[in-house]
Amino acid sequence: EVQLVESGGxxxxxxxxLKLSCVASGFTFSSYGMHWIRQAPKKGxxxxxxxxxxxxxxxYADSVKGRFTISRDNSxxxxxxxxxxxxxxxxxxxxxxxxxxxxxxVMVTVSS
Amino acid sequence: xxxxxxxxxxxxxxxxxxxxxxxxxxxxIGNYLRWFQQKPGxxxxxxxxGATNLAAGVPSRFSGSRSGSDYSLTISSLESEDMxxxxxxxxxxxxxxxxxxxxxxLK
Numbered sequence: 349e350v351q352l353v354e355s356g357g358x359x360x361x362x363x364x365x366l367k368l369s370c371v372a373s374g375f376t377f378s379s380y381g382m383h384w385i386r387q388a389p390k391k392g393x394x395x396x397x398x399x400x401x402x403x404x405x406x407x408y409a410d411s412v413k414g415r416f417t418i419s420r421d422n423s424x425x426x427x428x429x430x431x432x433x434x435x436x437x438x439x440x441x442x443x444x445x446x447x448x449x450x451x452x453x454v455m456v457t458v459s460s
Numbered sequence: 461x462x463x464x465x466x467x468x469x470x471x472x473x474x475x476x477x478x479x480x481x482x483x484x485x486x487x488x489i490g491n492y493l494r495w496f497q498q499k500p501g502x503x504x505x506x507x508x509x510g511a512t513n514l515a516a517g518v519p520s521r522f523s524g525s526r527s528g529s530d531y532s533l534t535i536s537s538l539e540s541e542d543m544x545x546x547x548x549x550x551x552x553x554x555x556x557x558x559x560x561x562x563x564x565x566l567k
Contacts, residue, residue, distance in 0.1 A: 383556075385504075393496070393504065393547050395556040407554035410461075447494065447551075448506040448515055 350374045350449030354442065357454035364434050364458070370427040370444030370451055378402075378422040383447060384429045386440035386456075394440075397429065412438075434458045462487045462550050466559025472567040473538050481533045481562045483548035488529070492552035495524060495533045499544045507546075508533060540566075 356368040370382070384397045397418040398407045406418050417430040427444050434456075441453040463486040473479045483493070495508040506515040508524035511531055521536045535542055543566060548559040 392561040393498075393549075393558045395549070395558060398554065398556065407556075409555045443503060445504075448509070450503040450505070452503055 350446065352444050352446070352449055352451035354444055354451045354454035357442065357456045359457045359459065360434055361460050362435055362458055365430070365432045366434060366456060367431070368429040368442055368444075368454060368456070370429075372425045372427065372444075372446070375446065375449070377425040380446045382418075382420060382427045383445045384416075384418060384427075385443045385445055385450075386438075387443070387453075388437075388440040391440075399427070431456070461555055462489060462553065462557055464548055464550055464557050464559040466548055466562060468562060469560065470563045470565065472565055474567045475538055475540060477538045479535050479538055479564065481546050481548075481564075483531045483559045485529045485531070485550055487552075489550045489552035491526065492550055493524075493526070493531045494549045494551065496547045496549065497542075497544045498547065504547065538564075 351373045352370055354370045360366055379401055381400050385393055385395050387393050396409045396412050399418045399420055415433045419428045436458050439458050441455050443453045444451045465484045467482055491511040493511040496504040497507050498504040507518050507522055511526045512524045523534050525532045546562045550557050
């Protein structure tokens with residue numbers, strides 16, 4: 349069974365940084381591209397980043413390009429999202445996914 | 461960027477109804493289209509991939525179809541457990557884009 353467990357969220361001030369982690373199990377992590385998707389409160393889903401199985405390619409939504417960095421460590425079955433220069437509009441639940449599977453999400457709140 | 465125009469935004473329906481949700485792609489996306497179901501407070505669940513393929517464990521009353529640039533999710537006979545938000549996602553090219561969502565609710 350696919351399990352994805354995110355961590356690292358919290359309440360931070362605008363301009364701050366935060367790093368999310370997602371630990372995977374139940375599938376061959378090193379064979380899958382991995383995504384980060386977010387959902388602002390009471391809003392729809394927004395895809396924000398993809399990393400290929402071997403880290404050879406990374407793609408970002410325009411809304412986070414230059415501020416967020418996706419990475420992975422296949423030896424640790426872990427996906428990361430480093431978020432810099434956080435803004436209030438980054439407030440959301442952040443999910444990691446291999447599509448089909450999704451994590452339970454981790455909340456990031458950016459507020460002064 | 462590829463835009464996914466999803467309709468309707470809200471769909472009141474009765475148990476047993478046949479319902480259809482549609483996404484229109486602004487550019488060719490082939491069959492790179494997935495449908496997700498999301499219930500309140502829960503993570504999204506993959507329902508359909510490759511535009512027409514049922515994901516593992518999804519009831520057979522769900523189906524996906526394509527007509528040109530229009531992609532549809534159909535529930536043949538609505539059950540109470542199907543009340544949820546539904547989203548399409550194109551994965552043809554980056555940035556991947558979701559439709560705005562459809563709230564399926566009891567009439």
